Amino acid sequence: MPRYTIFSTPVITPLISAVSATALKLLGWQIKGINAADTPRCIIIGAPHTTNWDLPFSLMIAFQLKVPLFWMGKDSIFKFPFGGLMRWMGGIPVDRSRSHNTVTTTAQLFETDASLRILMAPEGTRSAVKGWKSGFYHIAVQGNVPILLGYIDYKRKVGGIAQAFYPTGDYEADLQQIKSIYNQLT
Known part of the structure; x- marks a missing residue:
């Protein structure tokens, strides 16, 4: 998925990184956990997804972790006049009104991109x-x-x-384990 995004635009990227670091520090935030930069190909889930603030905070945190990523969002936020901005911020529009083979199409992207990270909200809303x-x-x-x-x-x-969680193919068992990990975070 090579294209210029907020994470790869010359001059702008270091500036946004510095603004993100300053904003998080001034707001009293701490960034914790594993070094996601060591995992160049992955799905990143963010749960729970409860507010529109999740996206800006996720992007600021990604800058602090030095993890360029793409994120999936409902297609309605990609309409004029903000569509170009959302795509530049790493957004991938998803039309949830009907099936578009999104799972297979997205999974195939990992075959051609050695450093693809995609952020998704597992609740979908x-x-x-x-x-x-x-x-x-x-x-x-x-x-x-x-x-x-x-x-x-x-x-x-x-x-x-x-x-990092490595799926086994047993969705129900793995989902139980993932949710158990999230329950320990709160």
């Missing part, structure tokens, strides 16, 4: 949901990549990557 969507998991399995467990805790002002 900011609204309260009973269960997670399984697309992130199936992309990781088909793409043969790990799932990094990202988090943002607004109360404690802590964010980062808790750990």
